[in-house]
Amino acid sequence: MAGAGRWDGAKREGLYVGRFAPSPTGPLHFGSLVAAMGSYLQAKSCHGRWLVRMEDIDPPREVGGAADLILRTLEAYGFVWHGEVVWQSRRREAYRAALDDLCKRGLAYPCTCSRKRQVECQAALSLPTGVYAGTCRGKRISEHQGRQAVRIMVAAEDISFVDRLQGEQRQNLGNEVGDFVVFRADGLVAYQLAVVVDDAAQGITEVVRGSDLLDSTPRQIYLQQALGVLTPRYLHLPVAVNEDGAKLSKQTHAPPLSLSKPLPALWQALDFLGQSPPLELSKGSVEEFWQWAICNWQAEKVSPRISATSVYQHDPSSF
Ligand code: GLU
Numbered sequence: 001m002a003g004a005g006r007w008d009g010a011k012r013e014g015l016y017v018g019r020f021a022p023s024p025t026g027p028l029h030f031g032s033l034v035a036a037m038g039s040y041l042q043a044k045s046c047h048g049r050w051l052v053r054m055e056d057i058d059p060p061r062e063v064g065g066a067a068d069l070i071l072r073t074l075e076a077y078g079f080v081w082h083g084e085v086v087w088q089s090r091r092r093e094a095y096r097a098a099l100d101d102l103c104k105r106g107l108a109y110p111c112t113c114s115r116k117r118q119v120e121c122q123a124a125l126s127l128p129t130g131v132y133a134g135t136c137r138g139k140r141i142s143e144h145q146g147r148q149a150v151r152i153m154v155a156a157e158d159i160s161f162v163d164r165l166q167g168e169q170r171q172n173l174g175n176e177v178g179d180f181v182v183f184r185a186d187g188l189v190a191y192q193l194a195v196v197v198d199d200a201a202q203g204i205t206e207v208v209r210g211s212d213l214l215d216s217t218p219r220q221i222y223l224q225q226a227l228g229v230l231t232p233r234y235l236h237l238p239v240a241v242n243e244d245g246a247k248l249s250k251q252t253h254a255p256p257l258s259l260s261k262p263l264p265a266l267w268q269a270l271d272f273l274g275q276s277p278p279l280e281l282s283k284g285s286v287e288e289f290w291q292w293a294i295c296n297w298q299a300e301k302v303s304p305r306i307s308a309t310s311v312y313q314h315d316p317s318s319f
C-alpha cells in the first residue's frame with residue numbers, strides 16, 4: 001500500500017484542527033498552560049477542533065500519575081477537547097508502518113555507533129557538536145537486527161517555512177543536524193517521527209506550540225515530505241522563562257498549576273500572550289474567562305519573541 005492517502009485520512013477541507021500534545025513527565029506548569037492556551041484560542045476562534053494527544057512514548061522520562069493529572073488540570077482550567085485523547089503509547093503499529101515505509105524506500109538505515117564513536121567521527125570531519133557524521137550510511141536496513149537506532153537520510157538542502165509569528169525560518173538539515181534518529185536503539189519511536197505520523201493521522205491543520213520546538217520543525221517538515229503527507233501551518237509561541245532566563249520546567253522547579261484556583265494562572269497566561277485581558281476577568285468565572293478570551297483573541301498581538309520572562313504569581317492575592 002503506497003501513496004499519501006494512508007496518512008492524511010483525517011484531512012477535512014476547510015476545517016481548522018489544532019492540538020495540545022503534552023508529555024507526561026510531570027504536572028502542567030505555567031509554561032505548558034501558555035502552549036495549551038495559545039493552541040486552544042487559535043482553534044476556538046476559528047471555530048475549529050482542538051485535540052489532546054498524550055505523548056507517552058518515553059517511559060524512562062515519565063512520571064506515574066502525570067498523564068491523569070494533566071487531563072484533570074485541563075478540565076479544571078475549562079479546556080474542552082474534541083473526541084477521545086490519543087495516547088501515543090497505543091500507536092506503535094502506526095509508527096512501525098511509517099518506519100517500514102521509509103526503510104523500504106531506502107531512506108532510512110540502521111546505526112550502530114556508540115556515543116563515543118559519534119563524537120570521534122564528528123571531530124574527524126570537523127562537524128559542529130551534535131551533527132551526525134553519516135558513519136553508518138552504507139548499511140542496509142535488511143541488516144537491521146534488534147537493538148539499533150534507525151536514522152533517516154537527509155539532504156544538504158535548506159528546509160524553509162514561514163512561521164505565523166516568528167516569520168521565515170530556514171535550516172540546512174545536512175549541515176546543521178545530519179541524518180537524525182527516527183527509531184531509538186531502545187526500540188522506542190523517536191519524538192520527531194511520532195509527532196509527524198500523528199499530526200498527519202489526526203488531520204492537524206496548524207501546530208501551535210512553544211518556540212523550544214522551532215528547531216525541530218524543519219526535521220518534521222522533512223519527514224512529512226518523505227512520508228508524502230501534508231505540512232500543517234506553524235505558529236511558535238514565546239516560551240516562558242524565569243528571571244534567570246531558564247525555560248519554566250520541572251528541572252527549573254516551575255510550580256505545578258493549582259487545581260483549585262485556575263483563574264490567576266489563566267489570566268496571567270492570557271496576559272503573557274499579549275491579549276491585555278481586563279483585570280475583572282481574573283475575578284469572574286472560568287466560563288466568563290474563556291468567553292472573553294475566545295472573542296478577543298488576536299494571534300498578531302502575541303510577542304514574536306522566542307522567549308519572554310514570566311513573573312507568574314502563584315498567589316491570587318497578587319492582583
Ligand atoms: N510533547 C512535546 C512537549 O511536551 C510537545 C510536542 C509538540 O507540540 O509537537 O514538549
Ligand code: ZN
Pocket residue numbers: 110111112113134135136
Ligand atoms: Zn552509526
